[in-house]
Amino acid sequence: MREITYAEAIREALSEEMRSDDSIVFIGEDIGIYGGAFGVSKGMLAEFGPERVRDTPISETAIVGCGVGAAMAGLRPVVEIMFSDFLAVAMDQVVNQAAKARFQFGGQFTVPLVIRAPSGSGTGAAEQHSQSLEAWFVHTPGIKVVTPSTPADAKGLLKTAIRDANPVLFLEQKLLYRVKGEVPEGDYSIPFGQAAVRREGKDVAVVSYGRMVGRCLEAAALVAAEGIETEVIDLRTLAPLDRDSIVRAAKKCGRVLVVHEACQTGGVGGEIVATIVDSEAFFYLDAPVRRCCGQDTPIPYNRNLEDSVVPQTAGIAEALRGLCGRKS
Amino acid sequence: MTITREKLGELYLKMAQTRRFEETAARLFTEGKVHGTAHFCIGEEATGVGVCSALAKEDLIAQTHRGHNQAIGKGMSLDLMMAEFLGKEAGYCHGRGGCMHIADSSSGSLGANGIVGGGIPIAVGAAFALRYRKVDAVTVCFFGDGATNEGAFHEALNLASVWKLPILFVCVNNYYAMSTHIGSHMNIEDISIRAKAYGIRGEAMDGNDVAAIYEATLEAKEYVKREGPMLLVLNTYRIMGHSKSDPQNYRSKEEVEGWKKRDPILLFRKQLAEAHGFSPAELDALDEAASADVARAVEFAEASPEPRVEDALRDVYAV
Ligand SMILES: Cc1ncc(C[n+]2csc(CCOP(=O)(O)OP(=O)(O)O)c2C)c(N)n1
Numbered sequence: 293m294r295e296i297t298y299a300e301a302i303r304e305a306l307s308e309e310m311r312s313d314d315s316i317v318f319i320g321e322d323i324g325i326y327g328g329a330f331g332v333s334k335g336m337l338a339e340f341g342p343e344r345v346r347d348t349p350i351s352e353t354a355i356v357g358c359g360v361g362a363a364m365a366g367l368r369p370v371v372e373i374m375f376s377d378f379l380a381v382a383m384d385q386v387v388n389q390a391a392k393a394r395f396q397f398g399g400q401f402t403v404p405l406v407i408r409a410p411s412g413s414g415t416g417a418a419e420q421h422s423q424s425l426e427a428w429f430v431h432t433p434g435i436k437v438v439t440p441s442t443p444a445d446a447k448g449l450l451k452t453a454i455r456d457a458n459p460v461l462f463l464e465q466k467l468l469y470r471v472k473g474e475v476p477e478g479d480y481s482i483p484f485g486q487a488a489v490r491r492e493g494k495d496v497a498v499v500s501y502g503r504m505v506g507r508c509l510e511a512a513a514l515v516a517a518e519g520i521e522t523e524v525i526d527l528r529t530l531a532p533l534d535r536d537s538i539v540r541a542a543k544k545c546g547r548v549l550v551v552h553e554a555c556q557t558g559g560v561g562g563e564i565v566a567t568i569v570d571s572e573a574f575f576y577l578d579a580p581v582r583r584c585c586g587q588d589t590p591i592p593y594n595r596n597l598e599d600s601v602v603p604q605t606a607g608i609a610e611a612l613r614g615l616c617g618r619k620s
Numbered sequence: 621m622t623i624t625r626e627k628l629g630e631l632y633l634k635m636a637q638t639r640r641f642e643e644t645a646a647r648l649f650t651e652g653k654v655h656g657t658a659h660f661c662i663g664e665e666a667t668g669v670g671v672c673s674a675l676a677k678e679d680l681i682a683q684t685h686r687g688h689n690q691a692i693g694k695g696m697s698l699d700l701m702m703a704e705f706l707g708k709e710a711g712y713c714h715g716r717g718g719c720m721h722i723a724d725s726s727s728g729s730l731g732a733n734g735i736v737g738g739g740i741p742i743a744v745g746a747a748f749a750l751r752y753r754k755v756d757a758v759t760v761c762f763f764g765d766g767a768t769n770e771g772a773f774h775e776a777l778n779l780a781s782v783w784k785l786p787i788l789f790v791c792v793n794n795y796y797a798m799s800t801h802i803g804s805h806m807n808i809e810d811i812s813i814r815a816k817a818y819g820i821r822g823e824a825m826d827g828n829d830v831a832a833i834y835e836a837t838l839e840a841k842e843y844v845k846r847e848g849p850m851l852l853v854l855n856t857y858r859i860m861g862h863s864k865s866d867p868q869n870y871r872s873k874e875e876v877e878g879w880k881k882r883d884p885i886l887l888f889r890k891q892l893a894e895a896h897g898f899s900p901a902e903l904d905a906l907d908e909a910a911s912a913d914v915a916r917a918v919e920f921a922e923a924s925p926e927p928r929v930e931d932a933l934r935d936v937y938a939v
C-alpha cells in the first residue's frame with residue numbers, strides 16, 4: 293500500500309469530505325496560502341477557494357464560536373486552532389457553548405463541528421506551545437476527543453469526526469505530522485470508541501494513545517528481547533473511551549501500564565486505572581496498575597529538560613520490567 | 621526638543637546590537653545549535669529600541685514574541701539573552717522559557733508572550749498595581765497588528781480606559797499577522813482609530829524613525845501619567861519570515877525589497893551623519909562595538925552550563 297504522512301492523511305480526509313459535501317467549510321488562522329502552521333492544508337485554498345477555506349484574523353474565540361454558530365445553522369465546519377494551547381483562549385466557546393448547545397436546548401440543535409488542533413511537546417516551543425490538554429475536554433461531557441496515532445487512523449478518524457453530529461476535538465500530534473505510514477486510498481472511516489491492539493502479548497498490557505503509542509511499541513520491542521511479551525493498546529479516542537478493551541487487556545495480562553504524555557495528575561490515565569479497578573479485571577491483577585506519564589510541570593524550553601519531563605522509550609521499558617518483576 | 625548626542629549614539633548602538641543579535645541567532649539555528657523557534661524583528665528595530673530607550677528603569681514593559689529590540693531597548697543583557705536563547709541555566713529564565721519568553725524583572729520586563737494578545741491584560745494589571753502602590757512609573761505594552769483582533773486587546777483597552785491607568789499601548793504594525801496581510805484581517809487602514817472605541821487617545825507614526833519614536837514616547841509617558849491610556853501605532857515592516865519556518869509565499873519580493881530601502885538602521889545612520897555630525901568612523905565604531913558585544917554574548921552562552929535535569933520541577937510553584 294502507498295505510504296503518506298500523517299499531515300497528508302489529514303489533508304486527504306478533509307479534502308475528500310469537502311469534495312463530497314459542500315456544507316463543509318474550513319476556518320482558521322493562516323490555513324489558506326500559508327497552508328497552516330504545520331502545512332496540513334497546503335493546496336486546499338487552490339482547490340476549494342476562499343469561500344470554503346477561510347483565513348481568519350487572530351481571534352480564537354470568534355473562530356470556534358463561528359464554528360458553533362455555523363454548525364447550529366446547518367453547516368459542518370472544520371476549524372483549525374493553530375496550537376492546541378490556544379484553545380485556552382477560546383475555552384468558553386468550546387466548553388460552555390459547543391459542548392452544551394444540544395443538551396441545554398433540549399436536543400433541538402446539533403453541533404457537527406470539528407476542532408482540529410496540534411498537541412504535544414518535543415519541538416522546543418516551550419510552555420505555551422507544547423501542552424497535552426486532552427483531559428480538560430474528556431472532563432467536558434458533550435464533546436468527543438480523538439487522538440490518532442498513525443496516518444491511517446488520522447484519515448479514518450477525521451472522516452468519522454466530520455460526519456459525527458457532535459462537536460469533536462481532533463487532537464493531532466505535532467511530532468507525527470511528518471511520519472509516514474500506509475494509508476488506504478479512497479473512502480473509509482474508523483468508528484469512535486474502538487481501541488486498536490497494536491501488538492499482542494500476554495505478560496503485560498500497555499494502554500496509551502497519540503504519539504506515545506509509538507514509544508510504547510519501541511519499549512515493547514526492547515523488553516521482548518528479554519522475554520517479556522507486551523500487549524499494546526491504542527485507545528484512539530478518549531471520549532468515547534473503549535472501556536471494554538481496557539478491561540479485556542487487563543484481564544488477559546494481569547499487569548497494566550498506562551502511558552501518556554500529558555502530566556499525570558488529573559490526567560486521562562487516572563480514568564483508565566479507575567476503569568480497571570472498578571471492573572472484574574481487578575480480580576485478575578497480579579500487580580498494581582502503574583502509570584508512566586508526563587511530570588506535573590509546564591513543558592520547559594531546554595531540550596534535555598523537555599525530554600526529562602515526558603515519557604521516553606527507555607523509561608517505558610523500565611516501567612514494563614518493573615511491573616514484571618525484572619531488574620534491568 | 622533636542623536629543624543628546626549620547627542618546628543618539630545609544631539608540632544607534634542598541635539597534636545595531638539587535639540586528640547583530642538576530643543575525644547571529646539565525647546563524648546558530650543553521651548550525652543546529654538551537655532547539656525551538658524564534659521570531660526576528662529585523663526591519664523593526666526602531667520600534668522597541670525607540671520606545672524603551674525613553675523609559676526609566678521603574679517603567680514596566682510587556683513584550684511580544686518578536687521582542688529582542690524591546691529587551692535590548694530596555695537595557696537587558698545580551699549575554700543573558702543569548703544564554704536563554706541557547707537554553708542555558710545562565711539565561712534570563714534559566715533555559716526554561718527560550719527567546720519567546722524572555723523576561724527580566726530587574727529591568728522592568730514583565731516578559732515576552734507566546735500567546736498573541738496574552739500580555740495586554742497583564743500590562744493593564746501592572747499599570748494598576750503601579751498606580752495603587754503610588755509608584756511614579758508607566759507601563760508600556762507591546763503587541764502586533766494581528767493581536768488587536770484578539771478579544772483580550774479590546775477588553776484590556778476598555779478596562780484601562782475606564783480605570784484611567786497610566787499605560788501606553790504600543791502596536792507594532794508590520795502589516796502582517798503571519799501570512800495574513802492587514803488588509804484581510806481588519807477593515808480599517810489606521811489601527812490607531814481603534815482607540816476611539818474606548819475613548820482614549822490614538823496616534824500612528826512612522827515606525828522606522830527611531831529618534832521620532834523616542835521623542836513621541838517621552839511625550840506619551842507624560843500624557844498617560846496625566847490623562848490615562850494611549851494607543852501608539854508604529855508602522856514598520858518585518859523583513860524576515862514570521863518564524864524560522866516560513867515559505868513567505870504570501871508577499872512579493874518587490875515589497876520586501878522596497879522596505880529594505882527604508883531599513884531603520886540605514887535611515888538613522890544617514891540622519892546621524894547628515895543632521896548630527898556623526899562621522900563614518902564613529903558610526904563604524906558603534907557597529908563594531910555591537911558585533912563585539914554579540915560575539916561576547918555567544919561566547920558567554922556557549923560556555924555556560926545546561927540546566928540540570930534534577931532541577932526540572934523547580935519553580936512550578938513558588939516556595
Ligand atoms: C493566541 C494565539 N494565536 C495564534 C498564535 C500563533 N501566532 C504567533 S505570532 C502570530 C502572528 C502575530 O501577528 P502580530 O500580532 O501582527 O505580530 P507579528 O508576528 O507580526 O509581530 C500568530 C498567528 C499565537 N501564538 N497565539
Ligand SMILES: [Mg+2]
Pocket residue numbers: 764765766792793794795796797798
Ligand atoms: Mg504583525
